[in-house]
Amino acid sequence: MSYYYKILFFSFIIPFLYSFHPRIKFNKKFLIILKSIPLAAIPFILWDIVFTKHSIWGFNQNFISGLEIAGLPIEEVLFFIIIPYCCIFTYHLLEINKISFFKFNKYKELHTLLAIVVLLIGVVNISKRYTALCFILFALILLIFTRYSNYKDYDTFYTNFILTMIPFIVVNGALTGLFYGQTVVWYSMSEILNIRITTIPIEDIFYCHQLLLMNIIAYKNIESRI
Structure with missing residues (x-):
C-alpha cells in the first residue's frame, strides 16, 4: 500500500465505520453521496489533470502506486471521493446535533467583500497560474x-469548514512533506505565492473552501429532491 493510499485509508476508515452507528445513520445518505460527490469531483479532477500535465504541481513517484487515470495517480482521483465523504459526514453530524459556532445573517455582504479582495489578489498575481485560477x-x-x-445555511457550513481545517492540515501536511519529509505532492514555486501554513500553500485553503462548498451544495440540493 502506497504512502498516499495509507493517508486516504486512515482518513476514511473512522467516518465510514461510524456512518452505520444507529444514532448517526449516515449510511442512509449513501444514495445521495453516490450522486453528489462525483458531480462536485469532476471539475476538480479536470483541473488536476490540466495542472499536472503542465507541471504546475506533480506527484512523487516514490509515494504512489503507479496506477493512473488520465495522467493522475489513482490515489489523487480517490482523494476527491474520500475527503469530501469525510467532510460531508462531519456536516451531517453538525446537522443532526444542531451544532453551529455562528449566528450571522450578513453572508451576502461578507462574501461579496471577501470575493472582491480575493479576486484582486488573483488578478494581481495572474502570472502565477495556481494562485490566479484558485483565487x-x-x-x-x-x-x-x-x-x-x-443553499443558505452558511452558519453550519463555516462551522464545518473550521472543524475540517484540523484534519485538512494533517492530511495535506502529510502530502506536502510535514511528516518525515515525505513530499507526495509538489508545487512549482513560480505558480504560487509561496505563503505556507506549515508546508501547505495558502492557495490550498481557498481550494479546500471551494471543494467543500461545491460538495455541500451538491449534497443538499440532491437531498432536497429525494
Whole structure:
C-alpha cells in the first residue's frame, strides 16, 4: 500500500465505520453521496489533470502506486471521493446535533467583500497560474452560490469548514512533506505565492473552501429532491 493510499485509508476508515452507528445513520445518505460527490469531483479532477500535465504541481513517484487515470495517480482521483465523504459526514453530524459556532445573517455582504479582495489578489498575481485560477474561481463560485443558490445555511457550513481545517492540515501536511519529509505532492514555486501554513500553500485553503462548498451544495440540493 502506497504512502498516499495509507493517508486516504486512515482518513476514511473512522467516518465510514461510524456512518452505520444507529444514532448517526449516515449510511442512509449513501444514495445521495453516490450522486453528489462525483458531480462536485469532476471539475476538480479536470483541473488536476490540466495542472499536472503542465507541471504546475506533480506527484512523487516514490509515494504512489503507479496506477493512473488520465495522467493522475489513482490515489489523487480517490482523494476527491474520500475527503469530501469525510467532510460531508462531519456536516451531517453538525446537522443532526444542531451544532453551529455562528449566528450571522450578513453572508451576502461578507462574501461579496471577501470575493472582491480575493479576486484582486488573483488578478494581481495572474502570472502565477495556481494562485490566479484558485483565487479567481474562489471569488466567482462564492458570489454565484451566495446570490443564486438555494443553499443558505452558511452558519453550519463555516462551522464545518473550521472543524475540517484540523484534519485538512494533517492530511495535506502529510502530502506536502510535514511528516518525515515525505513530499507526495509538489508545487512549482513560480505558480504560487509561496505563503505556507506549515508546508501547505495558502492557495490550498481557498481550494479546500471551494471543494467543500461545491460538495455541500451538491449534497443538499440532491437531498432536497429525494
